[in-house]
Amino acid sequence: MADPDIDELTGPALSAAEAARLAELRELLAGCDLAGDAHPADALAKVVAAGFLADCVPAEHGGTERSITFAARAVEEVAVASPSLAWLLTIQYGLHFLLPTLTSGGGGEYFAEIATNGALLAGSHARSGLAVTRDGADLVVTGVLRYCSGAPVARWITTTADLPEGGGTVFIRDDTPGIRCEPSTELHGMRGSLTGFVHLDGVRVPPHRVHPFLDLNDPSVRPPACRYFGGWHSLLLQNAVFVGAARGAIAVATPILGARGGRLGPAGSALLEAALGAAATDLLQARAILYSRVGRLEAAALAGTEQRNAADPAHTALLSSIAALAFSAVSRLVEHGGGATLLTANPLEAYWRDVQLARVAEGTQRTSATHELGHALAARAR
Structure with missing residues (x-):
């Protein structure tokens, strides 16, 4: 396509x-x-x-x-x-x-x-793994941010933290004394994501780089110049990774399966063509869901209701299905490509590995989404 x-x-x-x-x-x-x-x-x-x-x-x-x-x-x-x-x-x-x-x-x-x-940011949600105290106006942060994607090349490290007065986000510049980043060399996948462990040893953070959490359910706290309000952006964009991975897998698998079909004869060739068609169908469904949600949230942002719309359990459940469809598309290709697709020299192997890893890296989103949707449906029936 x-x-x-x-x-x-x-x-x-x-x-x-x-x-x-x-x-x-x-x-x-x-x-x-x-x-x-x-x-x-x-x-x-x-x-x-x-x-x-x-x-x-x-x-x-x-x-x-x-x-x-x-x-x-x-x-x-x-x-x-x-x-x-x-x-x-x-x-x-x-x-x-x-x-x-x-x-x-x-x-x-x-x-x-x-x-x-061109400064990069690296994000972490390791608030429970940090020791945070206050020394005068500054925060003092000690702990380890694990699996912080982009950290080895980032100018800014952002992390959530349990502040003395409540939850918030802390921004730490990479040249701050007490910060040390080491690349992680034993990742099982997504090896190109430049992930690292960030060690914080008594790092001082000035007050203008500490931001308490807003109540995202309260539209009155929306900053006037905020084009998109809320915390839904990353989940939406993560799903674009799944869609792109499925597209890339289909692109590299087409000549591989075509050559294999030529060796298997008409029946084998028809089977592999059906696998390509099924993978493409999964991709089209995933992509249609993604950009339908993107379009609706763009429209909601104009009305200032995007955070409320994104918090709907049905929205999250729809997005979670994208990962399953992308995984299905890539898995079909791997299954019909034979054992050779599991070799690292085969370009299809990287897509299969990364699409699986991404499902783990996004956390328990799919399980949470299906539970929340089921809970909402059951509550309406009561």
Whole structure:
């Protein structure tokens, strides 16, 4: 399926400028070496240099202020080439959209570095694993942030923390005394996501880099300049990784299964063609769900109701089905490709490995989503 065909079938509708920007991204990725398990540092540097990080930074801070729709398409496009690299980009875009909410509209310090220097952010939710005390106006943080994607190359580390006065988000610059990052070398998958362990030893955080949690259910606390309010962005963009991984897997599997079908004769060839067709059907369903939700949340953002819409259990359950459909698509191809697809030299192996890992990396989202939806349905029946 060519890109214009799949966009026409499942969306999203892009402006001419957005379509041209995606074409630039595809061309850039085509010139990068993303084969095997090498960390895609070269590709990441090119993405940053080409200004793709600044694409989702507000215009007032020097960015292009592109939409969630564009970000999802960009992540999907990167995942076609490398799901690992796309996972890292997902974290960047997710945090860019979340920053105005996290900082109550005061994210200029971080946005300025993103737009001018291509600074990366790394995020963690290790609040329970940190010891946080207060020394004067500063926080003092000690502990380890595990599996912090992008940390080895990030300028800013963000983490949730149990503050003395309640929960909040802490921003730590990479040159702060007491911070040390070590790359993790024993990951089972997503080896290109530049994941690392961040050690914090008495790190001092000034008060302007500490942001208490907002009540996301209270629209009155929405910052005036906040285009997208709430904490739903990352989950939405993570699903673009699944869709892109399925697309990439189909692209590399088509010639592999075609060659195998030629050796198996007409019956075997028909079986493999059916597998390709079934995988493509899974992909189209996953993609249609993703961009339907993206479009609805774009519309809700104009009305200021996107956080409420995203909190609907049915929304989360729909998104969780995307991972299952993508996994189904890639698994079909692996099953019909034979044992050779399990070798690391086979390009299909990386997509299969990464799409499984991504289902784990997103946590217990699918289990939680199905439980919440079932609970909501049962409550209505009572």
